Amino acid sequence: MTAIGIALRYFRNEILVLPTRLIAVLFVLLLIFLPLLTRDMYILRILSIAAIFSIYAASWDLLSGYVGQVNFGHAFFFGVAAYTTALLNLRLGLSPLITIPLGGIASVLVGLLVGIPCLRLKGPYLGLATLAFPIMLTGIIFAFPEFFGGELGISGIARLASSRLNEYYIVVILMLVLCYIMWKITDSKIGIIFHAIREDEIAVRASGINTTKYKLLAFCLSGFFAGIAGGLFTHFLRVAGPPMLAVLMSFQAIIWSIFGGIVTIYGAVVGVFILFPALEFLRAAAEYRMLIFALIVLLVLRFMPQGITAFFRDKLERECPRCKVRNAITRKECRVCFSGMK
């Protein structure tokens, strides 16, 4: 009785008060209960891939949005994990339960590899230098086709789970858990330091914080989450190929995150869940598909340069001028300090 009461009160006092929180909860519930409404394999497949890409895009936001280390080569983490899981599964016959975490760890190591030389670089230099890594790896993959499968990639990898429905639940629940972890990381003390490094690195260093350590930590964390996404994707599609390392793959993470709204984590998820299904449904207009897609991204960012979530959040909610707590736009007075909202 009391547990339900507390839950209900929490729901009323913490979730119902803000429209964006309500939308977030409804979205999570919809994802979890969707298979009750439809068993359409096509829809489940699209949403599963969108969930995997959400982890990937959110991990980009963690590194580039929060810490400000704009990474143009995020596909490197994704691709390294994809190839690691694929090779481990195919050559050693390990199960996805082991290969996916190992892929994540491989990406952490690779994150260190990228992070250490790039620590000295700043701003655009860093971004453009990171672009080099996936391209170099692609060159190596093409140069040794016997081991890496060349242009066709590595196929014949074990399935993630026995049925599409199980795969959907594994992927969606992992996505929710991992994105929640990322969100909590950015909400913690580490997250505050990440914010500060982005805003003024020299000031942070002057406050006695070892920024090098935190920047490397960001590279490793981001690499780990992107790596998990890469491993999941490999086992889901049952193939690991050079497109996972392509320049376009890196750009896609950036497009999704910036479209959704940078420095939010949830923005990346929103971006993927809008743009990825949109791109799929545009298959109806086969020839104009990419054109429409690019135009949508172009126009949305032209008129909402802070991303779609920031734009609509400011339409639905307002910050209390006195205590800085967010309130629904309909409220006349702040829900915490009761001062007028004008």
Added chain:
Amino acid sequence: MLSDILVHGLMNGAVYAMLAVGFSLIFGAARIINMAHTAFFMLSAYFIFYFGTTLALHPAIAMPLSIIVVVAIGVLVYYVFMEPVREHGTAVLIVTVSLAMVFQELILISFGGHYRGVNSIITGFVSPMGIRISYQYLLTLGVVSLSLVIVWLVLMKTRLGTAIRASAQDREVANLMGMNVAWIAVATMAISVTLASIAGVMVAPLYTLNPHMWLSPLVLVLAIVILGGLGSIKGSFIGALILAFIEVTVVFLMPGGAFLKLAVALAIMLMILVIRPEGLFGVYLEGER
């Protein structure tokens, strides 16, 4: 072998320099990382294909016409899409990437995805030291070098050039000194697109055209520009020659070189960056840290 490397290295270096200098200019004057820069190169190659081969206009008409059209598109696109989001560094990136994708798709729809060739402006070749160099190569090299010299003179000797360099060094102070920074950015955009467009028009007969031909030069231009130091014209020029020669040498001397050329070039770029984090000729501006 050595002369092959020399000829191709010079040729590619000159074309890369054209692209990189333009990219560097617009970064300097407007602080925009213009990912659509090489898309203008692709566009002008297709326009010369359309005007020169499909409509069969004389090259002397077709070439200026394509350059003018592409520059007009460039300036328009700058006004409509880039200038308003200039303050949001990350949004600019995606706006320009999606612009490049829009151009690519428009070309794909109107010309189709298969590879196209453009007729050479002049045919024939000379063969000094036993290698064939077609006249088109020499013409391209000549035009490209001439354009680079002209841009250099404009930047160094004219009022506009001084203004561009000033706003590249410090936009705020340039503005305070009474320069119209917004107008300088537009002028710089025009110059930058002109350079890309000349390169596209001249190179079209030597390359095969396809709608994706903007992507791999883009990667190289980005590498060149950071190798040379962002915003530094001299750096872009020297960076272009270095990377072009590395690429050509790898192709000629290493087995599987065609796959590894970009990888080796980028690895060397990274090594140089580790030693000199601001590129060869770049400087960190403390005010913009």
